[in-house]
Amino acid sequence: MNFQLTEEHLAVQAAAREFAQTELLPGVIERDEHQKFPAEQIKKMGELGFMGMMVDPKYGGGGMDAVSYVLAMEEISKIDASASVVMSVNNSLVCWGLETFGTEEQKQKYLTRLATGEIIGAFCLSEPEAGSDATSQRTTAEDKGDYYLLNGTKNWITNGSTASVYLVIAQTDVEKGHRGINALIVERDMEGFAIGPKENKLGIRGSDTHSLMFTDVKVPKENRIGDDGFGFKFAMATLAGGRIGIASQALGIASGAYELAVKYAKERKAFGVEIAKHQAIQFKLADMATNIEAARLLCLQAAYDKDTHADYGKSGAMAKLFASKVAMETTVEAVQVHGGYGFVKEYHVERLMRDAKITQIYEGTSEIQKIVISRELLK
């Protein structure tokens, strides 16, 4: 067993850390407050290769492994979880889904631009009445011969108004249940496609989350991903990898808050000494560091499973379940360490606390992760 990161891993980690500090930190509070999408920063992330990290270089990607992806996601998320959710969705849901299941034509047409960050993508599964119960799709994709007629509404879509390519899950044959669902590539300018208002969110406020409306959108048959009826399995398989991305995001939120808490504890004085000298604070930091290390190991285990072509459904779900809990607990404690300063925006920890919550909800709630894990255990 080797826990040593390679030279390449360390270089990716250092590059992501440097980028986060120099490009994401300035303005992060303002973007959060005004719900401003980090457009320039995402463009630069594309130029640096962070938007298609694991994609084969022949399609414009970085050809890196999932371990590198986890390391980069952690560093970016320490500073700006709004930027890292854009990165996670583009890398693990959109690029991975297209590279793994798309046709050569689809890869040439869409993946090559998504992997370089020239354009970004969105993954559209959730609906007003289909969140955790993802098989209950109300959006319909009626088979009309050489095209599908798409009708319905999708909710809480990350990159809702900034994406150019949308992977939309819809029901073609109700009789067949989840085996009658298809995944379609929808382009932003297709007629009948409309973007609803932006959600005003608790956290990750810089990311743009919208509902999307499809009214008689004609999607050519060649835009279907996989065979007829493959859409639900496409969504499940893609989300299994997506959960590694969100787990690493949660890890980054936790470690970002922890680093701020350590720094503050060494500076702030109370009762004549730095608060880091008080056992009450030391014990909090010890718990945070231990939990974060355990979350990191689960994230890296899931990434390693993916890299070695082992089954990563369970390890990815465990990583997300645990890391998101650690993110929530650590950020709450980081605010506590900061006292009154933690409650104001300038100190960053209140934002990280608000950002942490979504990691227990999207790409499968913590309860869904427990379903995925326990089904594997009891197989």
Ligand code: CAA
């Ligand atoms: N890979 C491939 N196929 C899979 C799979 C996987 N990981 N997991 C399940 N499947 C297949 C099953 O084999 C089954 O197919 P067959 O019947 O042909 O064998 C089919 O999918 C249905 O599976 P289940 O019977 O297990 O389905 P279920 O109704 O019990 O639901 C569930 C399972 C795990 C609860 C699933 O509905 C689920 O994951 N729900 C959560 C949805 C979710 O994560 N939403 C997130 C939205 S996306 C998002 O948040 C992105 C963003 O913007 C940040």
